[in-house]
Amino acid sequence: MIHMIKLSVGVKTLEELESYRDERAHWWGADYGEDVHVHRTRMMPKQAAEMEGKSSIYWVIGGQVVARQPILRLAKYTDPEGKDYCDIVMAPDMVRTVPYPKRPFQGWRYLRPEDAPPDLGANENAESLALAADLAKLGLI
Numbered sequence: 001m002i003h004m005i006k007l008s009v010g011v012k013t014l015e016e017l018e019s020y021r022d023e024r025a026h027w028w029g030a031d032y033g034e035d036v037h038v039h040r041t042r043m044m045p046k047q048a049a050e051m052e053g054k055s056s057i058y059w060v061i062g063g064q065v066v067a068r069q070p071i072l073r074l075a076k077y078t079d080p081e082g083k084d085y086c087d088i089v090m091a092p093d094m095v096r097t098v099p100y101p102k103r104p105f106q107g108w109r110y111l112r113p114e115d116a117p118p119d120l121g122a123n124e125n126a127e128s129l130a131l132a133a134d135l136a137k138l139g140l141i
Contacts, residue, residue: 002047003111004088005058005065006039007104014067017059018094036072037090041108044086048074057088058097058111065100065117069093096120 011017032038045051056068069090077085100117 001050001054001113003055003058003068003113003116004045004051004071004108005060005102005111006041006108007060011061014059014061014094014096017061017067032075032087032089035092037069037092039088039090040077040085041088042085043107044076044084045074045110047110048086056095056116057090057108058116059094060102063101063103065097065102067094067096068116068119069095 008017011020039057051071052073053071055071057071058065058068060066069092071088071090073089075087075089077087079085097117097119
């Protein structure tokens with residue numbers, strides 16, 4: 001299994017990303033049902049078969065990984081001009097993670113499970129880890 005990590009460009013908060021996801025699929029004419037979120041990207045992951053239904057997309061907002069969404073499926077989409085895309089069909093619920101600093105990068109990247117930050121609710125030290133991540137972002141530790 002392998003995860004995906006993606007920058008949420010132009011989005012300042014997790015709440016803003018959630019509202020944006022609700023609207024975006026309708027702009028593209030993507031119809032995968034009511035209870036999913038869709039993100040369209042240019043490249044189909046080569047490891048798609050091992051990701052569908054098992055992996056998550058980890059969202060980077062403001063220089064930190066802050067949440068993940070389970071990937072339900074990866075669907076090929078071809079636009080009217082013949083360009084191929086990948087629709088990442090995700091569960092609608094955002095799972096907050098322990099904030100983890102991440103430098104900017106372009107597109108999306110694979111993320112090994114051992115490198116993924118833990119979910120906030122899954123770690124008894126989550127509040128301490130979140131505070132440490134905030135202090136690290138400020139350069140104080």
